[in-house]
Amino acid sequence: MSHDMSSRIAGFNVSVFRVPLPAPWVSAAHAITHHEHILVTLTLENGLSGAGWSSTMGNAGIAIAALAQSYLGPMLIGQDVHDHEALWQALWKRSHQPGPGGIAALAVAGFDLALWDLRGKLAELPVRRLIGSAADSLEVYASAVNLHLSEAALVEQTRAFLDAGNRLFKIKVGRPDLEDDLSRIAAVRKVIGSRPLMLDANQRFKPGDALRRVTAYARFDPVWMEEPLAPSDVDGHARLAAVSPTPIALGEEVSTRSSFWRYVSSGAVHYLQPNVLKVGGISEWLKIAHLGNCANLTIAPHGALEASIIVAGAIPGCYPVENIEGGSFLEQGIAQVAAKPERGRVILSEAPGLGVEFDRAALADHAASPGDHVPLPDPAAYYAGK
Ligand SMILES: [Mg+2]
Secondary structure, eight states: OOOOGGGBEEEEEEEEEEEEEEEEEEOSSOEEEEEEEEEEEEEETTSOEEEEEEEESSSSHHHHHHHIIIIIHHHHTTOBGGGHHHHHHHHHHHTTTTOSSHHHHHHHHHHHHHHHHHHHHHHTSBHHHHHOOOOSEEEEEEEOOBTTSOHHHHHHHHHHHHHTTOOOEEEEOOOSSHHHHHHHHHHHHHHHTTSOEEEEOTTOOOHHHHHHHHHHHGGGOOSOEEOOSOTTOHHHHHHHHHHOSSOEEEOTTOOSHHHHHHHHHTTOOSEEOOOTTTTTSHHHHHHHHHHHHHTTOEEOOOSOHHHHHHHHTTSTTOOOEEEETTOSHHHHTSEEESSOEETTEEEOOOOSBTOEEEOHHHHHTTBOOTTOOOOOOOTHHHHTTO
């Protein structure tokens, strides 16, 4: 193990922010009014600092920050950033008992990203090139959390995405009435023509009705059916995947390598969608992606735009990166980001580290603290009657 003074961790800082969305996001499972961001800064003995982050859709950010602050951060003091894998394993092991996955994985992700940021800065390389550059630019797909929009508003949103240069699209499905879904998909198809369209049900269906739904949607030739069932239902997904006319995509609520392995080994998924933050960071995401590659699956990074761009640029053959309207740090006004989507593509950055510079002054307005009451609204209330 290296004992270079310049790469030893001297201190850490954890802070948590709750940033309101200009308008709510509504899927079949969630109504989201805020993003929460947990920022983790690691400072080396030589004064260099690296920033990582973790994010939630307005839920449990305080708990993640507390786990990071009180239990995980202190473990890193005096450690060498180049022992990254050993540090990741130690963080994971420490948080396994209250985890694994969920809050624990999100807390580990903040440190993992900060370690990568520091390693990139020490090497004066962008992290994607430190990992092993596989692309200089990437395609993104236009995505939105839009189950509550009226059909007219959905069409208008889709047209705006198309006019902005996007070539691939994803919409939410899972209205209680199947005919509503079919009418909305048909309206979107009319706008985008034969361009790729993905459908996302956010775990809405039960095994008894999933096949009927997927079969009905299939006439519109979707690229994939995302999260048709509960994320814990590996067997249900396997049975559905065996007969579904449309490939199955999932992974955004699967947070351990071993859970992904169960999906992959049982043939329950076609497009693997690990979320960099929810699996414990870049280090673990890469392992899950390689696991998917072994089974000849396509890896489609879920959400987490700024982190997904880095990992998708580091391994070959990723599906275009998800660009959720209103979800980027730039749209939220909380960071400068070196690589940003334009006309459906993103040119990857040469900035050392992760290429994300948080705007601490902008974030200060959104500081969150323990004891805050954060109501989580009922999604169905937003689309009733629309
Ligand atoms: Mg989804």
